[in-house]
Amino acid sequence: MFTRRRFLHASALSSLGFVLKNPLIREIDATNVKNSPIVISTWAPNVKANAEAWKILGMGGKALDAVEAGVQIPESDPSDQSVGYGGLPDRDGKVTLDACIMNGNGDCGAVMFLESIMHPIKIARLVMEKTPHVQLAGEGALQFALANGYKMENLLTPESEKAYKEWLKNSKYDPMTIPKLLEQKNEPGQINNHDTIGMLAMDANGGLSGACTTSGMAYKMRGRVGDSPIIGAGLFVDSDAGAATSTGVGEEVVRICGSHTVVEYLRQGFSPELACKKTVERIIKKRGKSARDLQVGFIAMNTRGEFGGYALQKGFTYAVQTKAGSKVFHSKSFY
Template sequence: MLERRRFLQHSILGSLGILVGKQGFSGISGTNKVSKPVVISTWAPNQKANAAAWKILAANGRALDALEKGIHVTEADPTDQSVGYGGLPDRDGRVTVDSCVMDEFGNCGAVMCLEHILHPVSVARLVMEKTPHVQLVGEGALKFALSEGFEKVNLLTPEAEKAWKNWLKTSKYDPMITVEHLEERNRKQKKQVPGQQDNHDTIGMLALDMKGNLSGACSTSGMAYKMAGRVGDSPIIGAGLFVDNEVGAATATGVGEEIVRICGTHTIVEMMRNGLSPEEACKKAVERIVKRNGIEKAKNLQAGFIAVNKQGEVGAYSVIKGFNYAVQTNEGAYTKDAKYLI
């Protein structure tokens, strides 16, 4: 599980002073060109979520239906400590989840700071389909979910609760922390730091179905030990997710505050509208984060983007090394390490 959070620290330069890093790859194809349908998600372990989505896509199903079923897999996985059930709580010990969806018609829905619900992505979809609103938050989101037949569940697993109680011993909170920082500290101290691990992640999924329609969805439990009420980019349309059925779609993972500040996914879709490939568009968004923060700060944070265009071409880019993604097409399933700015 920690492998998918392996955000390693590197110095950053760019086309404003930027060198493009080498790309690792494991998969069936060396090209970004794929045929429809296609599903792409953040992080290689989410290939299992892709597989669930693919069953619907391969049967000529709608992209949004496929994404909802795919994200259910990760939301219900207790070993994933940053999404849904099993997610690490806020500093008060409460697991709050955020999610959003956007379909081929430009409709969208989101829930934020939602507690006690196993599948927030489905609540987000109902916000889109059954209310005049785009976003519901906190108690209001929970009230709506219960009115739609969702049942309360305890999202805090014993493992997550133990990690939180260990964290309370130091209450050290660094939203920019990377796994390499922790590994170096542990080597020096020759021990594990209680409750500490890389603490920002999400599952973002995009799909192009057989009819040529695009949809996207995100789900997360947010930063571990965050301040109560904190919301990142994941449930914010235009930041953590954006879909334009004429152009393409994009989603994000990483330090949500940085992604919000550049409207990351909307930026990527607009770059694709102007003719850039998905990979090139993701790179432009990453460059904006680096430019805004400066190299010294940017080398200690992570943000990663994935995108797909109307032609079924996929791409990704991240600030620092360690981000990967999963793809499934008619050719099969593969994972790929994203290029990064170093």
């Protein structure tokens, strides 16, 4: 069965979501959002990213600043081969990055197919705040970054270059399959190649924001862009309804405008978990039996600070930080 990245496994954690009534874990209060900020992100290792975001949220800062700061942790982590520095390259050996950021008022910015810039999320925010546009791509995005004082850096680490050279021995273009080298490199349960980071936050004033960043599929076709930098696919935030972000096979998320779909279910009054589940079911309806060979996961937060997630396959985890502390959850799944 396909999983885009080898999924993390944790022990003694609850299944999913809004957990106040679950005696297996320490209570996280998400019912009263007044003066109660919260941050949630895809994948267990991103407890570190949440902690960085919490430095801002815990001091009364804005959700937009928090998510921008939080996702920079995996962006600059060379051990994370699916986001930013150290990300696995495309099939031509180039590391290309995608990112977007959005607040609840509809302000948003994105970059895609960006090379040689350590923190694409910073450039995405500059697009949002300094241009009349929403998205910049490729050479144009790089020129914009350089014009704003950012420097070009080599993002291909020796470890990722080694993995790429191993792949070249067969050069099988199958980016939706985990490179075997990744499975051999890490101890069971310790792999950090966990896919895109999507992060959602609510600040003490109830302001919502989100960010999403990735280096995309390993050994993808040159120029391939997934869902991560596409507003409405990889990320969507609306102060009247809630926020959602995604991870997994981006093509499937784009086909259903996944994160926007989740938020529309939130608008109708569905819980975050159920909104994510109904969106996953749309993928299954469209893809039929082939959905068994895919993985997509969503996380969501409504305007009350309630959160949840759902995935196609088992193994999807997400991390949450509130005043009560930090926790990792296993999401429920269709299969």
